[in-house]
Amino acid sequence: xxxxxxxxxxxxxxxxxxxxxxxxxxxxxxxxxxxxxxxxxxxxxxxxxxxxxxxxxxxxxxxxxxxxxxxxxxxxxxxxxxxxxxxxxxxxxxxxxxxxxxxxxxxxxxxxxxxxxxxxxxxxxxxxxxxxxxxxxxxxxxxxxxxxxxxxxxxxxxxxxxxxxxxxxxxxxxxxxxxxxxxxxxxxxxxxxxxxxxxxxxxxxxxxxxxxxxxxxx
Numbered sequence: 424x425x426x427x428x429x430x431x432x433x434x435x436x437x438x439x440x441x442x443x444x445x446x447x448x449x450x451x452x453x454x455x456x457x458x459x460x461x462x463x464x465x466x467x468x469x470x471x472x473x474x475x476x477x478x479x480x481x482x483x484x485x486x487x488x489x490x491x492x493x494x495x496x497x498x499x500x501x502x503x504x505x506x507x508x509x510x511x512x513x514x515x516x517x518x519x520x521x522x523x524x525x526x527x528x529x530x531x532x533x534x535x536x537x538x539x540x541x542x543x544x545x546x547x548x549x550x551x552x553x554x555x556x557x558x559x560x561x562x563x564x565x566x567x568x569x570x571x572x573x574x575x576x577x578x579x580x581x582x583x584x585x586x587x588x589x590x591x592x593x594x595x596x597x598x599x600x601x602x603x604x605x606x607x608x609x610x611x612x613x614x615x616x617x618x619x620x621x622x623x624x625x626x627x628x629x630x631x632x633x634x635x636x637x638x639x640x641x
Contacts, residue, residue, distance in 0.1 A: 504637035506640075507545050507616050513533070514534070514535045517630060530624070530627045531627055533615055534603075535612070539602050541599055542599070542603055545639075546570075546572045547573070550590055553568050562607060564607050564615065565606025565609065566583040568580045568600055570600075578630075580615070582603070582604055583603060584605070586601045618630040
């Protein structure tokens with residue numbers, strides 16, 4: 424006995440096929456949409472590191488430029504010379520005769536300034552002598568400081584009221600080292616300044632001529 428087959432409703436079959444196609448379409452769209460979104464995210468991910476890298480490169484370039492400028496400024500400063508004090512009047516000059524000096528001739532240049540005036544290193548170097556008694560050069564100098572410079576010259580600062588550096592200390596051009604005074608064999612407040620070929624008394628050269636040769640206006 425044969426089994427009776429009930430035919431399906433043609434309309435229902437078409438609807439089911441149509442629904443399946445639409446579902447497939449939605450699936451494709453969803454996949455494509457996800458891909459597009461992934462592509463967008465990927466593009467954004469790539470773009471951000473690129474922008475960050477460019478920003479970092481710009482920052483690195485700026486920092487390198489600043490470091491170079493600072494290095495050039497430091498090099499320029501280390502190669503320059505300055506006056507030991509500011510707002511001064513020149514008084515007794517180098518090799519000037521007089522009874523005040525044991526040799527009859529002045530060994531340096533006097534800068535007339537009030538007691539307590541800032542005294543600066545005329546050039547970068549290393550402190551080699553400090554203290555009373557002319558830092559070992561004699562009581563006539565009072566409190567004194569001697570600095571050795573890289574070119575082999577020495578600068579001496581005397582009649583100080585206060586010393587603010589120590590032997591072995593490295594100083595830069597224009598750095599504060601002491602306060603001017605009236606100690607030792609002094610006729611009034613001033614800074615006695617020398618340029619020497621050694622650290623000791625007796626090796627002084629004309630300090631004004633020397634400073635002018637280094638481009639300093641005295």
